[in-house]
Amino acid sequence: MSDPDRGGFFIGWSNKLPDRLGLFLVQAAAVLVAGLAGAAFAIGVTQNDPGDGAFRFDLGRQTITGVLQAEPYPVLHVTESERYPAGHAIMLSGQGKRGVQDRAAPLDGQLVVASGVILTRGPLDMLQVRGGDQGLIAAEAAPDANAVPPGVPVPVPLGRWRLTGEICDGKCYAGAMRPGQGLSHRACANLCLTGGVPPVFVATDTVDGQAFFLIAGPDGGPVTDRILDHTAMLVEVEGQIERRGDLLVFRIDPATLEVL
Amino acid sequence: MSVLYTPVQWNRNKFLYDGVLLAGVVAYILVFLQVAPLFVDATRPVDGAILRMRAFGTCAFLMLTLILCIGPLARLDRRFLPLLYNRRHFGVLTCVVAATHALQVLGWYYAFSPTPRLEALLSANTSFGQVLGFPFEVFGIFALLVLTLMAVTSHDFWLSFLTAPVWKALHLLVYPAYAAVVAHMALGYLQDAKNPAFALLAGGGALTVAGLHLAARRRDRAARGAADWVTVGRPAEIADGRARIVSLGGDERVAVFRYDGRLSAVSNACAHQNGPLGEGRIVDGCITCPWHGFQYRPADGCSPAPFTERIPTYRLKLDGDTVLVHRTANPPGTPVEPLAIP
Numbered sequence A: 001m002s003d004p005d006r007g008g009f010f011i012g013w014s015n016k017l018p019d020r021l022g023l024f025l026v027q028a029a030a031v032l033v034a035g036l037a038g039a040a041f042a043i044g045v046t047q048n049d050p051g052d053g054a055f056r057f058d059l060g061r062q063t064i065t066g067v068l069q070a071e072p073y074p075v076l077h078v079t080e081s082e083r084y085p086a087g088h089a090i091m092l093s094g095q096g097k098r099g100v101q102d103r104a105a106p107l108d109g110q111l112v113v114a115s116g117v118i119l120t121r122g123p124l125d126m127l128q129v130r131g132g133d134q135g136l137i138a139a140e141a142a143p144d145a146n147a148v149p150p151g152v153p154v155p156v157p158l159g160r161w162r163l164t165g166e167i168c169d170g171k172c173y174a175g176a177m178r179p180g181q182g183l184s185h186r187a188c189a190n191l192c193l194t195g196g197v198p199p200v201f202v203a204t205d206t207v208d209g210q211a212f213f214l215i216a217g218p219d220g221g222p223v224t225d226r227i228l229d230h231t232a233m234l235v236e237v238e239g240q241i242e243r244r245g246d247l248l249v250f251r252i253d254p255a256t257l258e259v260l
Numbered sequence B: 001m002s003v004l005y006t007p008v009q010w011n012r013n014k015f016l017y018d019g020v021l022l023a024g025v026v027a028y029i030l031v032f033l034q035v036a037p038l039f040v041d042a043t044r045p046v047d048g049a050i051l052r053m054r055a056f057g058t059c060a061f062l063m064l065t066l067i068l069c070i071g072p073l074a075r076l077d078r079r080f081l082p083l084l085y086n087r088r089h090f091g092v093l094t095c096v097v098a099a100t101h102a103l104q105v106l107g108w109y110y111a112f113s114p115t116p117r118l119e120a121l122l123s124a125n126t127s128f129g130q131v132l133g134f135p136f137e138v139f140g141i142f143a144l145l146v147l148t149l150m151a152v153t154s155h156d157f158w159l160s161f162l163t164a165p166v167w168k169a170l171h172l173l174v175y176p177a178y179a180a181v182v183a184h185m186a187l188g189y190l191q192d193a194k195n196p197a198f199a200l201l202a203g204g205g206a207l208t209v210a211g212l213h214l215a216a217r218r219r220d221r222a223a224r225g226a227a228d229w230v231t232v233g234r235p236a237e238i239a240d241g242r243a244r245i246v247s248l249g250g251d252e253r254v255a256v257f258r259y260d261g262r263l264s265a266v267s268n269a270c271a272h273q274n275g276p277l278g279e280g281r282i283v284d285g286c287i288t289c290p291w292h293g294f295q296y297r298p299a300d301g302c303s304p305a306p307f308t309e310r311i312p313t314y315r316l317k318l319d320g321d322t323v324l325v326h327r328t329a330n331p332p333g334t335p336v337e338p339l340a341i342p
């Protein structure tokens, strides 16, 4: 069922291809393959910079002594560490998309030894506490019985602010995912937050020289349930800012959250 | 044409077609994952999984865009017709690429969580009441389901099992699916909006699909009449071995073929996948579909033995030197005496 002179008409099951059509198809195929490769290159090289956050596996496991503050989200105020100065605040998370609230609560306000892997992005440090019983333990009593045990830093109020920025999960933003912010990462951020990872506010402006804030509710407690509709995009929100050690805590008023 | 259902009736053209497709997809993925990273700051790499999500996701979008361009392109320029021939393999490959994208997302954004992946997929973002922050994943899920359904039912077995109208309706879901993909990107990655190349390709792709369809439709739009007998034109206006397509209103079209000094009219829709028979030719005395080459005898709309396909025929008459066709179709396979050209 074939006819050599079909006037350029293509029949799929016939192996004879009219000459001119053959040339056209070869060109079309070349354009297709080259066009796809070109598109991949164009999109590939213009992707957003994911930031410099990363897991610092290169530093090995860190063991840090400090005072644990369980609320609004677990934070360690360093008293003794090889790498970090005393007074530095390090946020804590568990493995994967989990917080360490359950392990931190009984140790609130106490001197503890935390160990795990550090994630760093700019001034923001987060310790992924290792699993099991050894990740977070009460420090042994000081040998000098008369020494005053260190306590959580006294909050220094910095006033009421209205800030523009993005609510991120502190872990992905710190480098657990690159990029760990933005709308396409939204569901992931919400999973981290509901799992107990501390939320951070990344502002477009600075307050007292800093653009990262640990988020708390108006009463200073956790606020995760009330921010999930406003994560991963540019929002405006009002609240009190206070300094605890070198960490700024933004006690937001969720009712003032506004999508920009 | 088939009397037996085999998974794929391979031939040289299908191998070539699929080979070119695969080459295109492999080139895209390799350039995206291996070449492009060499040209950006290596100290600030994007996660491998996220890179793969983007590579496979954008690739699937471009493939779907191309697939939807083939139909109108072939209408506007017949040389594109061969691209239709194996379009269903194009579709199946697109489905595989899109599914790879989805698996990368599930295995990264939805992994490492105390919530199981599929439950997380549906529960992590429930901001259905807002545009920005809308769970754009649902659009992607819908599109992937449609692509999967189409891929699974792409074989001719399903065409006859479901009947042509149902099958066609099912496969027209590709348009809502494409719209969903555009929404999926517009509310997702495009909002992170610092990738100009992606924005251009996404916008340009969607506009091209819409523009080509409009152009093809404008060209197709034929005059509609209400009388029982509809004007076809003068026999001399139809080239030998070719047809003129006449619209009867609605979706119904008739193909009036001229061959051996005679005229015959059949439905314009091929019994295989509704290919436009009137854009085909008479080859070896048979009407030959431009899409996959199914053949029908002009006088009775039956495929030559051993094949069994049939299409409706129509009556023709002459009024002076004007040919008219009756708007009521005969049952498929009804013989009609061809109209001799005076």
Ligand code: FES
Binding pocket: B270, B271, B272, B273, B274, B275, B276, B289, B290, B291, B292, B293, B294
């Ligand atoms: S041969 Fe497939 S539609 Fe006609």
